[in-house]
């Protein structure tokens with residue numbers, strides 16, 4: 164079981180270290196860990212945020228555990244050299260088109276959520292975000308017109324094959340949950356979304372047991388705060404999914420809690436190849452302070468054991484240890500507590 168650990172920038176290495184402690188504690192005899200540079204640190208050391216050796220390491224692994232990338236010192240670099248290009252490059256080069264971002268109420272956090280406790284306690288949803296298309300990967304650029312006016316553009320596009328494959332992932336996820344799928348788009352304005360909606364409706368014919376609904380993204384953002392309990396599975400495009408998942412995190416309690424899996428079609432001898440990462444970024448404002456909440460990354464490691472290694476029992480043990488730690492009142496600074504990154508790692512390990 165080969166995993167490539169790409170810790171990256173800012174709080175990435177801090178939170179990844181705690182996830183690795185948890186994996187080590189499971190004493191999985193076949194686990195082999197490779198570490199690679201990615202993001203701003205890779206740019207500093209190798210002149211590129213995604214050096215070829217890191218991409219090769221990721222390709223040759225059975226799964227990738229990813230921290231975060233992003234470094235304000237790189238803000239003025241040309242776009243292809245910026246740290247964020249590394250995660251986009253990994254997702255596209257490795258064919259990881261399906262991003263699973265679960266958001267579920269956790270014990271004792273209802274009072275800390277941005278929502279009223281009786282509303283927050285009902286959250287149990289999965290965002291299925293398309294990860295290889297949309298404005299992220301369309302033609303883009305900037306130019307200065309003859310009159311000196313500057314212009315920038317990012318082309319939004321999806322073809323039907325791209326929409327169909329994420330539709331099938333989402334319908335299957337809904338089949339395995341409560342049978343409700345809400346497709347979020349902006350079909351009242353965008354051609355891309357009209358195609359998206361048509362393809363979702365076509366795909367629904369294969370899943371008679373799933374109840375498909377459609378919602379415009381502006382309404383979805385509002386409904387997520389008004390009554391998140393109405394959602395089971397949400398399927399949406401790359402940009403809308405990025406935004407709605409950060410929003411969902413505050414409905415649970417903190418962005419330091421939400422994990423994710425990026426999956427494609429490749430199967431290894433153990434399961435589905437995937438990249439696992441917290442939904443948050445490198446948090447430069449708190450990097451180096453030992454205050455970052457590592458729970459999202461620890462939960463991402465649990466998702467890795469489930470999807471890439473078929474170790475449901477170990478995944479469930481990690482999730483139970485997180486739940487038990489929260490139940491016991493362990494709170495990071497992001498949740499109004501005083502537990503640091505390592506304290507939280509200790510608390511989870513103690514319960515594991």
Ligand SMILES: NC(=O)c1ccc[n+]([C@@H]2O[C@H](COP(=O)([O-])OP(=O)(O)OC[C@H]3O[C@@H](n4cnc5c(N)ncnc54)[C@H](O)[C@@H]3O)[C@@H](O)[C@H]2O)c1
Nearest residue numbers: 231232233234247419442443444445446448449455456497
């Ligand atoms: N997948 C990724 O690698 C990824 C994801 C998002 C953002 N980024 C990058 O990260 C950098 C910072 O972006 P941002 O500030 O918009 O988003 P961010 O998610 O890094 O941080 C947003 C806010 O949440 C807090 N926060 C985030 N994670 C936390 C944790 N685990 N514990 C406690 N608090 C936490 C931060 O301190 C900050 O105040 C940027 O360069 C951005 O591009 C990378």
Ligand SMILES: CC(C)[C@H](C(=O)O)[C@@H](O)C(=O)O
Nearest residue numbers: 232247250251405442443444
């Ligand atoms: C860093 C950035 C490219 C990334 C995204 O937009 O996908 C991040 O926000 C995320 O949510 O993983």
Ligand SMILES: [Mg+2]
Nearest residue numbers: 405406409442
């Ligand atoms: Mg994001």
